[in-house]
Amino acid sequence: MSLRIVVCVKYVPDATGDRQFADDLTTDRDAVDGLLSELDEYAVEQALQIAENADDAEVTVVTVGPEDANDALRKALSMGADKAVHVEDDDLHGTDAVGTSLVLAKAVEHVGYDLVVCGMASTDGVMGVLPAMLAERLGVPQVTLLSELSVADGTVSGRRDGDTASEQLQAALPAVISVTDQSGEARYPSFKGIMAAKKKPVESLDLDDLGIDAEEVGLEGAWTAVEDATKRPPRTAGEIVTDEGEGGKQLAAFLAGQKFI
Incomplete structure:
Protein backbone atom coordinates (compact mmCIF):
# COMPACT_ATOMS: atom_id res chain seq x y z
CA MET A 1 0.00 0.00 0.00
CA SER A 2 1.33 3.43 -0.96
CA LEU A 3 2.57 5.70 1.83
CA ARG A 4 0.45 8.86 1.59
CA ILE A 5 2.46 11.92 2.65
CA VAL A 6 0.80 15.33 2.85
CA VAL A 7 2.86 18.50 3.27
CA CYS A 8 1.16 21.66 4.52
CA VAL A 9 2.76 24.77 3.05
CA LYS A 10 2.07 28.50 3.22
CA TYR A 11 2.34 31.37 0.78
CA VAL A 12 3.83 34.28 2.75
CA PRO A 13 4.88 37.87 2.07
CA ASP A 14 8.54 38.23 1.13
CA ALA A 15 10.39 39.14 4.34
CA THR A 16 12.71 41.41 2.37
CA GLY A 17 9.78 43.48 1.11
CA ASP A 18 7.98 46.39 2.76
CA ARG A 19 5.32 44.48 4.66
CA GLN A 20 2.38 46.37 6.10
CA PHE A 21 -1.20 46.08 7.31
CA ALA A 22 -4.27 46.74 5.20
CA ASP A 23 -7.14 48.95 6.42
CA ASP A 24 -8.78 45.98 8.19
CA LEU A 25 -5.48 45.24 10.01
CA THR A 26 -4.82 42.05 8.07
CA THR A 27 -1.62 41.58 6.09
CA ASP A 28 -1.66 43.66 2.90
CA ARG A 29 -0.73 40.96 0.44
CA ASP A 30 -1.04 43.28 -2.56
CA ALA A 31 1.70 45.55 -1.23
CA VAL A 32 4.49 42.98 -1.39
CA ASP A 33 5.46 39.93 -3.41
CA GLY A 34 4.84 36.49 -1.92
CA LEU A 35 6.62 33.15 -1.98
CA LEU A 36 6.68 29.68 -0.44
CA SER A 37 7.62 30.03 3.24
CA GLU A 38 11.28 29.13 3.58
CA LEU A 39 10.61 27.03 6.67
CA ASP A 40 8.07 24.99 4.69
CA GLU A 41 10.73 24.16 2.10
CA TYR A 42 12.39 22.02 4.78
CA ALA A 43 9.10 20.16 5.25
CA VAL A 44 8.85 19.50 1.50
CA GLU A 45 12.45 18.28 1.44
CA GLN A 46 11.94 15.82 4.30
CA ALA A 47 8.73 14.52 2.75
CA LEU A 48 10.55 13.90 -0.53
CA GLN A 49 13.39 12.10 1.25
CA ILE A 50 10.92 9.86 3.07
CA ALA A 51 9.17 9.11 -0.24
CA GLU A 52 12.48 8.32 -1.95
CA ASN A 53 13.35 5.80 0.78
CA ALA A 54 9.92 4.13 0.68
CA ASP A 55 8.92 1.29 -1.63
CA ASP A 56 5.85 3.20 -2.78
CA ALA A 57 4.92 6.72 -1.71
CA GLU A 58 3.06 9.79 -2.94
CA VAL A 59 3.65 13.38 -1.80
CA THR A 60 0.78 15.88 -1.90
CA VAL A 61 1.24 19.53 -0.97
CA VAL A 62 -1.70 21.48 0.47
CA THR A 63 -2.08 25.21 0.96
CA VAL A 64 -4.80 27.61 2.09
CA GLY A 65 -4.58 31.06 0.56
CA PRO A 66 -5.40 33.51 -2.22
CA GLU A 67 -5.00 32.87 -5.94
CA ASP A 68 -1.29 33.74 -5.87
CA ALA A 69 -0.69 30.96 -3.34
CA ASN A 70 -0.63 28.68 -6.36
CA ASP A 71 2.97 29.89 -6.83
CA ALA A 72 3.94 28.23 -3.54
CA LEU A 73 2.40 24.96 -4.71
CA ARG A 74 4.24 25.12 -8.03
CA LYS A 75 7.53 25.63 -6.18
CA ALA A 76 6.89 22.51 -4.09
CA LEU A 77 5.86 20.56 -7.20
CA SER A 78 9.02 21.65 -9.00
CA MET A 79 11.03 20.31 -6.05
CA GLY A 80 9.46 16.89 -6.67
CA ALA A 81 6.04 16.63 -5.02
CA ASP A 82 3.50 14.61 -7.02
CA LYS A 83 0.33 16.71 -6.77
CA ALA A 84 -1.22 19.64 -4.93
CA VAL A 85 -4.43 20.91 -3.36
CA HIS A 86 -5.26 24.62 -3.17
CA VAL A 87 -8.04 25.77 -0.83
CA GLU A 88 -9.18 29.21 -1.98
CA ASP A 89 -12.29 31.09 -0.90
CA ASP A 90 -13.02 34.80 -0.41
CA ASP A 91 -14.49 34.00 3.01
CA LEU A 92 -11.06 32.83 4.20
CA HIS A 93 -9.75 36.40 4.32
CA GLY A 94 -8.51 37.15 7.84
CA THR A 95 -8.51 33.54 9.03
CA ASP A 96 -6.22 32.96 12.02
CA ALA A 97 -4.26 29.84 13.01
CA VAL A 98 -7.29 28.22 14.65
CA GLY A 99 -9.41 28.57 11.52
CA THR A 100 -6.54 27.56 9.25
CA SER A 101 -6.05 24.35 11.23
CA LEU A 102 -9.73 23.52 10.64
CA VAL A 103 -9.46 24.09 6.89
CA LEU A 104 -6.22 22.14 6.62
CA ALA A 105 -7.64 19.24 8.63
CA LYS A 106 -10.60 18.99 6.28
CA ALA A 107 -8.33 19.23 3.23
CA VAL A 108 -5.95 16.59 4.58
CA GLU A 109 -8.86 14.24 5.26
CA HIS A 110 -10.12 14.92 1.73
CA VAL A 111 -6.74 13.91 0.29
CA GLY A 112 -6.16 10.92 2.55
CA TYR A 113 -2.96 10.59 4.55
CA ASP A 114 -0.60 8.46 6.57
CA LEU A 115 1.87 11.19 7.46
CA VAL A 116 1.39 14.98 7.55
CA VAL A 117 4.57 17.08 7.44
CA CYS A 118 4.72 20.77 8.42
CA GLY A 119 7.40 23.38 8.85
CA MET A 120 8.25 24.52 12.37
CA ALA A 121 6.45 27.87 11.86
CA SER A 122 5.45 30.28 9.13
CA THR A 123 7.82 33.13 8.37
CA ASP A 124 5.04 35.71 8.67
CA GLY A 125 3.00 34.71 11.73
CA VAL A 126 5.85 32.76 13.41
CA MET A 127 3.42 31.14 15.88
CA GLY A 128 4.48 27.52 15.46
CA VAL A 129 1.18 26.21 16.85
CA LEU A 130 -0.51 24.93 13.72
CA PRO A 131 1.00 21.38 13.67
CA ALA A 132 -0.32 20.73 17.19
CA MET A 133 -3.75 22.15 16.33
CA LEU A 134 -3.87 20.07 13.17
CA ALA A 135 -2.98 16.88 15.02
CA GLU A 136 -5.69 17.57 17.59
CA ARG A 137 -8.32 18.09 14.90
CA LEU A 138 -7.27 14.93 13.07
CA GLY A 139 -7.11 12.94 16.31
CA VAL A 140 -3.60 11.61 15.65
CA PRO A 141 -0.23 11.82 17.47
CA GLN A 142 2.07 14.80 16.93
CA VAL A 143 5.87 14.66 16.87
CA THR A 144 7.07 18.21 16.45
CA LEU A 145 10.26 20.23 15.97
CA LEU A 146 12.31 17.37 14.58
CA SER A 147 15.81 17.97 13.27
CA GLU A 148 16.19 14.37 12.13
CA LEU A 149 13.56 11.79 11.20
CA SER A 150 12.78 8.50 9.51
CA VAL A 151 9.75 6.37 8.73
CA ALA A 152 9.75 2.58 8.89
CA ASP A 153 7.31 -0.21 9.72
CA GLY A 154 4.39 2.14 10.27
CA THR A 155 6.27 4.34 12.72
CA VAL A 156 7.80 7.81 12.44
CA SER A 157 10.89 8.39 14.57
CA GLY A 158 12.96 11.51 15.07
CA ARG A 159 15.21 13.66 17.20
CA ARG A 160 14.16 16.92 18.82
CA ASP A 161 17.06 19.12 19.89
CA GLY A 162 16.62 21.43 22.86
CA ASP A 163 18.90 23.93 24.57
CA THR A 164 20.21 21.41 27.09
CA ALA A 165 19.30 17.98 25.70
CA SER A 166 18.02 16.02 22.72
CA GLU A 167 14.97 13.75 22.78
CA GLN A 168 14.33 10.65 20.71
CA LEU A 169 10.63 10.50 19.80
CA GLN A 170 8.38 8.21 17.85
CA ALA A 171 4.73 7.74 16.99
CA ALA A 172 2.62 5.24 15.11
CA LEU A 173 1.18 6.34 11.79
CA PRO A 174 -1.02 8.16 10.98
CA ALA A 175 0.68 11.14 12.59
CA VAL A 176 1.52 14.83 12.18
CA ILE A 177 5.13 15.99 12.37
CA SER A 178 6.95 19.29 12.02
CA VAL A 179 10.59 19.74 11.08
CA THR A 180 13.08 22.50 11.90
CA ASP A 181 15.50 24.36 9.68
CA GLN A 182 18.20 22.00 10.96
CA ALA A 222 -11.10 34.33 14.17
CA TRP A 223 -10.17 33.70 17.78
CA THR A 224 -7.40 36.31 17.57
CA ALA A 225 -7.32 39.80 16.06
CA VAL A 226 -5.01 42.76 15.63
CA GLU A 227 -6.63 45.71 17.43
CA ASP A 228 -4.10 48.40 16.57
CA ALA A 229 -0.94 48.83 14.51
CA THR A 230 1.55 51.65 14.11
CA LYS A 231 3.98 52.01 11.26
CA ARG A 232 7.61 51.50 12.18
CA PRO A 233 9.32 54.90 12.52
CA PRO A 234 11.86 55.79 9.83
CA ARG A 235 15.42 54.83 10.58
CA THR A 236 17.42 57.64 12.16
CA ALA A 237 21.09 58.41 11.73
CA GLY A 238 23.34 56.44 14.02
CA GLU A 239 25.49 57.94 16.75
CA ILE A 240 29.09 58.46 15.69
CA VAL A 241 31.74 57.90 18.35
CA THR A 242 35.07 59.60 17.69
CA ASP A 243 37.78 57.69 19.49
CA GLU A 244 40.12 60.11 21.19
CA GLY A 245 41.07 57.73 23.93
CA GLU A 246 37.60 57.37 25.45
CA GLY A 247 35.94 55.46 22.56
CA GLY A 248 35.69 52.22 24.48
CA LYS A 249 33.96 53.89 27.42
CA GLN A 250 31.55 55.74 25.15
CA LEU A 251 30.69 52.52 23.32
CA ALA A 252 30.14 50.68 26.60
CA ALA A 253 27.92 53.52 27.86
CA PHE A 254 25.86 53.42 24.65
CA LEU A 255 25.39 49.64 24.84
CA ALA A 256 24.44 49.87 28.50
CA GLY A 257 21.95 52.62 27.71
CA GLN A 258 20.32 50.33 25.13
CA LYS A 259 20.39 47.48 27.69
CA PHE A 260 22.54 45.33 25.43
CA ILE A 261 24.98 44.80 28.29
Whole structure:
Protein backbone atom coordinates (compact mmCIF):
# COMPACT_ATOMS: atom_id res chain seq x y z
CA MET A 1 0.00 0.00 0.00
CA SER A 2 1.33 3.43 -0.96
CA LEU A 3 2.57 5.70 1.83
CA ARG A 4 0.45 8.86 1.59
CA ILE A 5 2.46 11.92 2.65
CA VAL A 6 0.80 15.33 2.85
CA VAL A 7 2.86 18.50 3.27
CA CYS A 8 1.16 21.66 4.52
CA VAL A 9 2.76 24.77 3.05
CA LYS A 10 2.07 28.50 3.22
CA TYR A 11 2.34 31.37 0.78
CA VAL A 12 3.83 34.28 2.75
CA PRO A 13 4.88 37.87 2.07
CA ASP A 14 8.54 38.23 1.13
CA ALA A 15 10.39 39.14 4.34
CA THR A 16 12.71 41.41 2.37
CA GLY A 17 9.78 43.48 1.11
CA ASP A 18 7.98 46.39 2.76
CA ARG A 19 5.32 44.48 4.66
CA GLN A 20 2.38 46.37 6.10
CA PHE A 21 -1.20 46.08 7.31
CA ALA A 22 -4.27 46.74 5.20
CA ASP A 23 -7.14 48.95 6.42
CA ASP A 24 -8.78 45.98 8.19
CA LEU A 25 -5.48 45.24 10.01
CA THR A 26 -4.82 42.05 8.07
CA THR A 27 -1.62 41.58 6.09
CA ASP A 28 -1.66 43.66 2.90
CA ARG A 29 -0.73 40.96 0.44
CA ASP A 30 -1.04 43.28 -2.56
CA ALA A 31 1.70 45.55 -1.23
CA VAL A 32 4.49 42.98 -1.39
CA ASP A 33 5.46 39.93 -3.41
CA GLY A 34 4.84 36.49 -1.92
CA LEU A 35 6.62 33.15 -1.98
CA LEU A 36 6.68 29.68 -0.44
CA SER A 37 7.62 30.03 3.24
CA GLU A 38 11.28 29.13 3.58
CA LEU A 39 10.61 27.03 6.67
CA ASP A 40 8.07 24.99 4.69
CA GLU A 41 10.73 24.16 2.10
CA TYR A 42 12.39 22.02 4.78
CA ALA A 43 9.10 20.16 5.25
CA VAL A 44 8.85 19.50 1.50
CA GLU A 45 12.45 18.28 1.44
CA GLN A 46 11.94 15.82 4.30
CA ALA A 47 8.73 14.52 2.75
CA LEU A 48 10.55 13.90 -0.53
CA GLN A 49 13.39 12.10 1.25
CA ILE A 50 10.92 9.86 3.07
CA ALA A 51 9.17 9.11 -0.24
CA GLU A 52 12.48 8.32 -1.95
CA ASN A 53 13.35 5.80 0.78
CA ALA A 54 9.92 4.13 0.68
CA ASP A 55 8.92 1.29 -1.63
CA ASP A 56 5.85 3.20 -2.78
CA ALA A 57 4.92 6.72 -1.71
CA GLU A 58 3.06 9.79 -2.94
CA VAL A 59 3.65 13.38 -1.80
CA THR A 60 0.78 15.88 -1.90
CA VAL A 61 1.24 19.53 -0.97
CA VAL A 62 -1.70 21.48 0.47
CA THR A 63 -2.08 25.21 0.96
CA VAL A 64 -4.80 27.61 2.09
CA GLY A 65 -4.58 31.06 0.56
CA PRO A 66 -5.40 33.51 -2.22
CA GLU A 67 -5.00 32.87 -5.94
CA ASP A 68 -1.29 33.74 -5.87
CA ALA A 69 -0.69 30.96 -3.34
CA ASN A 70 -0.63 28.68 -6.36
CA ASP A 71 2.97 29.89 -6.83
CA ALA A 72 3.94 28.23 -3.54
CA LEU A 73 2.40 24.96 -4.71
CA ARG A 74 4.24 25.12 -8.03
CA LYS A 75 7.53 25.63 -6.18
CA ALA A 76 6.89 22.51 -4.09
CA LEU A 77 5.86 20.56 -7.20
CA SER A 78 9.02 21.65 -9.00
CA MET A 79 11.03 20.31 -6.05
CA GLY A 80 9.46 16.89 -6.67
CA ALA A 81 6.04 16.63 -5.02
CA ASP A 82 3.50 14.61 -7.02
CA LYS A 83 0.33 16.71 -6.77
CA ALA A 84 -1.22 19.64 -4.93
CA VAL A 85 -4.43 20.91 -3.36
CA HIS A 86 -5.26 24.62 -3.17
CA VAL A 87 -8.04 25.77 -0.83
CA GLU A 88 -9.18 29.21 -1.98
CA ASP A 89 -12.29 31.09 -0.90
CA ASP A 90 -13.02 34.80 -0.41
CA ASP A 91 -14.49 34.00 3.01
CA LEU A 92 -11.06 32.83 4.20
CA HIS A 93 -9.75 36.40 4.32
CA GLY A 94 -8.51 37.15 7.84
CA THR A 95 -8.51 33.54 9.03
CA ASP A 96 -6.22 32.96 12.02
CA ALA A 97 -4.26 29.84 13.01
CA VAL A 98 -7.29 28.22 14.65
CA GLY A 99 -9.41 28.57 11.52
CA THR A 100 -6.54 27.56 9.25
CA SER A 101 -6.05 24.35 11.23
CA LEU A 102 -9.73 23.52 10.64
CA VAL A 103 -9.46 24.09 6.89
CA LEU A 104 -6.22 22.14 6.62
CA ALA A 105 -7.64 19.24 8.63
CA LYS A 106 -10.60 18.99 6.28
CA ALA A 107 -8.33 19.23 3.23
CA VAL A 108 -5.95 16.59 4.58
CA GLU A 109 -8.86 14.24 5.26
CA HIS A 110 -10.12 14.92 1.73
CA VAL A 111 -6.74 13.91 0.29
CA GLY A 112 -6.16 10.92 2.55
CA TYR A 113 -2.96 10.59 4.55
CA ASP A 114 -0.60 8.46 6.57
CA LEU A 115 1.87 11.19 7.46
CA VAL A 116 1.39 14.98 7.55
CA VAL A 117 4.57 17.08 7.44
CA CYS A 118 4.72 20.77 8.42
CA GLY A 119 7.40 23.38 8.85
CA MET A 120 8.25 24.52 12.37
CA ALA A 121 6.45 27.87 11.86
CA SER A 122 5.45 30.28 9.13
CA THR A 123 7.82 33.13 8.37
CA ASP A 124 5.04 35.71 8.67
CA GLY A 125 3.00 34.71 11.73
CA VAL A 126 5.85 32.76 13.41
CA MET A 127 3.42 31.14 15.88
CA GLY A 128 4.48 27.52 15.46
CA VAL A 129 1.18 26.21 16.85
CA LEU A 130 -0.51 24.93 13.72
CA PRO A 131 1.00 21.38 13.67
CA ALA A 132 -0.32 20.73 17.19
CA MET A 133 -3.75 22.15 16.33
CA LEU A 134 -3.87 20.07 13.17
CA ALA A 135 -2.98 16.88 15.02
CA GLU A 136 -5.69 17.57 17.59
CA ARG A 137 -8.32 18.09 14.90
CA LEU A 138 -7.27 14.93 13.07
CA GLY A 139 -7.11 12.94 16.31
CA VAL A 140 -3.60 11.61 15.65
CA PRO A 141 -0.23 11.82 17.47
CA GLN A 142 2.07 14.80 16.93
CA VAL A 143 5.87 14.66 16.87
CA THR A 144 7.07 18.21 16.45
CA LEU A 145 10.26 20.23 15.97
CA LEU A 146 12.31 17.37 14.58
CA SER A 147 15.81 17.97 13.27
CA GLU A 148 16.19 14.37 12.13
CA LEU A 149 13.56 11.79 11.20
CA SER A 150 12.78 8.50 9.51
CA VAL A 151 9.75 6.37 8.73
CA ALA A 152 9.75 2.58 8.89
CA ASP A 153 7.31 -0.21 9.72
CA GLY A 154 4.39 2.14 10.27
CA THR A 155 6.27 4.34 12.72
CA VAL A 156 7.80 7.81 12.44
CA SER A 157 10.89 8.39 14.57
CA GLY A 158 12.96 11.51 15.07
CA ARG A 159 15.21 13.66 17.20
CA ARG A 160 14.16 16.92 18.82
CA ASP A 161 17.06 19.12 19.89
CA GLY A 162 16.62 21.43 22.86
CA ASP A 163 18.90 23.93 24.57
CA THR A 164 20.21 21.41 27.09
CA ALA A 165 19.30 17.98 25.70
CA SER A 166 18.02 16.02 22.72
CA GLU A 167 14.97 13.75 22.78
CA GLN A 168 14.33 10.65 20.71
CA LEU A 169 10.63 10.50 19.80
CA GLN A 170 8.38 8.21 17.85
CA ALA A 171 4.73 7.74 16.99
CA ALA A 172 2.62 5.24 15.11
CA LEU A 173 1.18 6.34 11.79
CA PRO A 174 -1.02 8.16 10.98
CA ALA A 175 0.68 11.14 12.59
CA VAL A 176 1.52 14.83 12.18
CA ILE A 177 5.13 15.99 12.37
CA SER A 178 6.95 19.29 12.02
CA VAL A 179 10.59 19.74 11.08
CA THR A 180 13.08 22.50 11.90
CA ASP A 181 15.50 24.36 9.68
CA GLN A 182 18.20 22.00 10.96
CA SER A 183 16.62 18.96 9.32
CA GLY A 184 18.53 19.35 6.04
CA GLU A 185 18.95 21.90 3.28
CA ALA A 186 16.05 21.99 0.83
CA ARG A 187 16.88 21.00 -2.74
CA TYR A 188 16.88 23.57 -5.52
CA PRO A 189 14.35 22.83 -8.29
CA SER A 190 15.99 21.66 -11.49
CA PHE A 191 14.93 22.91 -14.91
CA LYS A 192 13.43 19.47 -15.56
CA GLY A 193 11.50 19.70 -12.28
CA ILE A 194 10.21 23.17 -13.11
CA MET A 195 8.93 22.02 -16.50
CA ALA A 196 7.40 18.84 -15.02
CA ALA A 197 5.59 20.87 -12.34
CA LYS A 198 3.52 22.61 -15.02
CA LYS A 199 1.84 19.29 -15.87
CA LYS A 200 1.25 18.05 -12.33
CA PRO A 201 -2.34 18.18 -11.04
CA VAL A 202 -3.49 20.97 -8.71
CA GLU A 203 -6.96 20.42 -7.25
CA SER A 204 -8.91 23.54 -6.29
CA LEU A 205 -11.31 23.43 -3.33
CA ASP A 206 -13.48 25.98 -1.53
CA LEU A 207 -15.26 25.98 1.81
CA ASP A 208 -18.37 24.30 0.39
CA ASP A 209 -16.25 21.44 -0.92
CA LEU A 210 -14.89 20.88 2.58
CA GLY A 211 -18.21 21.31 4.38
CA ILE A 212 -17.06 24.37 6.35
CA ASP A 213 -19.36 27.27 7.22
CA ALA A 214 -18.02 30.74 6.43
CA GLU A 215 -18.74 31.81 10.03
CA GLU A 216 -16.10 29.37 11.28
CA VAL A 217 -13.26 31.13 9.46
CA GLY A 218 -12.27 34.58 8.24
CA LEU A 219 -12.27 37.68 10.41
CA GLU A 220 -15.68 36.82 11.84
CA GLY A 221 -14.61 33.40 13.03
CA ALA A 222 -11.10 34.33 14.17
CA TRP A 223 -10.17 33.70 17.78
CA THR A 224 -7.40 36.31 17.57
CA ALA A 225 -7.32 39.80 16.06
CA VAL A 226 -5.01 42.76 15.63
CA GLU A 227 -6.63 45.71 17.43
CA ASP A 228 -4.10 48.40 16.57
CA ALA A 229 -0.94 48.83 14.51
CA THR A 230 1.55 51.65 14.11
CA LYS A 231 3.98 52.01 11.26
CA ARG A 232 7.61 51.50 12.18
CA PRO A 233 9.32 54.90 12.52
CA PRO A 234 11.86 55.79 9.83
CA ARG A 235 15.42 54.83 10.58
CA THR A 236 17.42 57.64 12.16
CA ALA A 237 21.09 58.41 11.73
CA GLY A 238 23.34 56.44 14.02
CA GLU A 239 25.49 57.94 16.75
CA ILE A 240 29.09 58.46 15.69
CA VAL A 241 31.74 57.90 18.35
CA THR A 242 35.07 59.60 17.69
CA ASP A 243 37.78 57.69 19.49
CA GLU A 244 40.12 60.11 21.19
CA GLY A 245 41.07 57.73 23.93
CA GLU A 246 37.60 57.37 25.45
CA GLY A 247 35.94 55.46 22.56
CA GLY A 248 35.69 52.22 24.48
CA LYS A 249 33.96 53.89 27.42
CA GLN A 250 31.55 55.74 25.15
CA LEU A 251 30.69 52.52 23.32
CA ALA A 252 30.14 50.68 26.60
CA ALA A 253 27.92 53.52 27.86
CA PHE A 254 25.86 53.42 24.65
CA LEU A 255 25.39 49.64 24.84
CA ALA A 256 24.44 49.87 28.50
CA GLY A 257 21.95 52.62 27.71
CA GLN A 258 20.32 50.33 25.13
CA LYS A 259 20.39 47.48 27.69
CA PHE A 260 22.54 45.33 25.43
CA ILE A 261 24.98 44.80 28.29
